[in-house]
Amino acid sequence: MISEILETLLLFLTALMIAYLVRHYVFTMTVLKSAQRRKSAITVVNTTYKPIVSILIPARNEEKVIARTLKRMTELTYPKDKLQIIIIDDVSTDNTGKIAEQYLKTYNNIKIVHRNEPEGGRGKASALNAGFKHAKGEIILCFDADYYPQKDIIEKLVKEFDDPKVGAVQGRVTVLNEPQNIVTRLVALERTGGYCIDQQARNSLGLITQFGGTVGGFRRELWESLGGWDESILAEDTDLTFRVYLAGYRVRYVNDAECYEEAVESWRAYWKQRYRWAKGHMQCFFKHWLKVLRSSNLSFREKIDGLLLLTVYFVPVFVLFSWILGVPLFFLHPQHWIGVFWIFVPVSLYSFVGNFAPFFEVGVGAHLDGRTRAQWLIPLLVLTFLYSIPICTKALADLLIAKISGKNDNYWERTFHSGNGNCYIMS
Numbered sequence: 001m002i003s004e005i006l007e008t009l010l011l012f013l014t015a016l017m018i019a020y021l022v023r024h025y026v027f028t029m030t031v032l033k034s035a036q037r038r039k040s041a042i043t044v045v046n047t048t049y050k051p052i053v054s055i056l057i058p059a060r061n062e063e064k065v066i067a068r069t070l071k072r073m074t075e076l077t078y079p080k081d082k083l084q085i086i087i088i089d090d091v092s093t094d095n096t097g098k099i100a101e102q103y104l105k106t107y108n109n110i111k112i113v114h115r116n117e118p119e120g121g122r123g124k125a126s127a128l129n130a131g132f133k134h135a136k137g138e139i140i141l142c143f144d145a146d147y148y149p150q151k152d153i154i155e156k157l158v159k160e161f162d163d164p165k166v167g168a169v170q171g172r173v174t175v176l177n178e179p180q181n182i183v184t185r186l187v188a189l190e191r192t193g194g195y196c197i198d199q200q201a202r203n204s205l206g207l208i209t210q211f212g213g214t215v216g217g218f219r220r221e222l223w224e225s226l227g228g229w230d231e232s233i234l235a236e237d238t239d240l241t242f243r244v245y246l247a248g249y250r251v252r253y254v255n256d257a258e259c260y261e262e263a264v265e266s267w268r269a270y271w272k273q274r275y276r277w278a279k280g281h282m283q284c285f286f287k288h289w290l291k292v293l294r295s296s297n298l299s300f301r302e303k304i305d306g307l308l309l310l311t312v313y314f315v316p317v318f319v320l321f322s323w324i325l326g327v328p329l330f331f332l333h334p335q336h337w338i339g340v341f342w343i344f345v346p347v348s349l350y351s352f353v354g355n356f357a358p359f360f361e362v363g364v365g366a367h368l369d370g371r372t373r374a375q376w377l378i379p380l381l382v383l384t385f386l387y388s389i390p391i392c393t394k395a396l397a398d399l400l401i402a403k404i405s406g407k408n409d410n411y412w413e414r415t416f417h418s419g420n421g422n423c424y425i426m427s
Contacts, residue, residue, distance in 0.1 A: 006325050013322045023308060027201035028364050034204060035368055049162045052082045053154055054137030058127035060090040062145035063099060064419030065262060069145055070103050078154035085110045088131040091120035125229035125236035141217035146417040148176060148425060149259040156257035167249025170216035171257030176421035183270060185377055186384050187263040192369060193362035203253035207305040211251050213237025215259040222249060235280025242288045248297040262421035271391055273415050278313040278395035285310040316392040
């Protein structure tokens with residue numbers, strides 16, 4: 001009886017891994033197939049659509065990076081009379097606020113919102129909600145404090161809102177400090193697969209394109225109808241993505257709207273950031289999975305893709321369970337060890353080729369970007385996957401304990417930015 005239960009669980013986990021494998025293969029082939037077509041296509045941009053745009057930049061203790069971001073904001077090519085920039089100084093204890101104040105003296109389209117205790121310091125979603133109260137734009141865009149966008153990125157993002165079905169838009173994130181060390185290089189590869197392949201494919205196939213919370217934005221009227229950001233969710237971007245789709249709108253991805261980020265520089269910082277992402281994403285699963293299944297605004301394909309997207313941070317935990325299940329099955333049925341081995345193969349193949357930007361997506365993404373030298377590091381993505389197993393397992397355990405105990409342990413820990421990315425910007 002016990003062995004049958006274990007075999008059923010292992011078969012279920014294997015089937016789930018195969019579903020993700022097929023999904024990623026489809027995504028990769030979709031982008032490869034359309035790559036040549038995109039090269040020869042002529043993009044027609046509606047230059048007459050110039051709505052008022054407000055940019056929200058939440059910042060807490062970002063004195064080492066905020067100056068370069070604000071300087072770039074003053075260099076954007078979008079009409080200054082239609083562009084509002086709002087910095088939310090969220091209980092900073094360093095010189096973030098003072099640096100931002102210097103720009104107010106010269107540029108009248110820049111505004112700073114100072115937040116103090118006790119209303120401040122409660123996370124990014126809370127800071128964005130506070131900043132939105134001062135926004136005048138029809139379109140609201142968000143940039144993290146360490147981000148360095150292209151000068152014409154606003155035009156590239158805003159043009160998508162000419163389509164009334166588009167509720168939100170997302171640009172591409174690339175790593176500014178990639179050459180710094182092995183961690184930043186691996187994060188850069190993950191970003192390549194996640195955006196160049198994963199996001200592009202979902203956009204092309206009409207699936208659930210994800211709003212990433214930065215280098216993107218949404219319609220003001222839609223945000224107001226949704227009630228703003230949910231401050232109880234750590235992954236406020238994923239939460240907003242599904243609320244946009246459930247409301248009958250779509251998220252559009254713009255691959256050529258690039259913005260540079262300062263990636264985490266150590267394995268400890270990687271843990272803290274991915275733990276927050278994993279726990280927040282899991283929160284979104286429990287909040288939205290049933291709504292996705294019941295929604296009349298989503299097609300069957302969108303529902304399947306939405307559920308796979310919502311469960312993606314559970315995958316390392318599933319793999320860990322499959323490994324654990326494989327051991328007792330081997331000893332309970334030694335005569336069937338060959339069959340168990342073949343059941344185990346798909347799980348192993350998925351596990352050791354990367355995490356959220358799987359091996360083949362990263363490889364093809366790097367190929368399309370012409371980054372042949374970076375491809376040599378792809379096998380090392382096994383390190384990030386193995387590292388994600390305890391990260392995601394702890395996130396799930398903490399979330400379940402919080403639900404059982406009724407305690408809302410939802411501390412939002414910011415990512416530290418050292419400013420080392422400054423040396424990679426050409427002045």
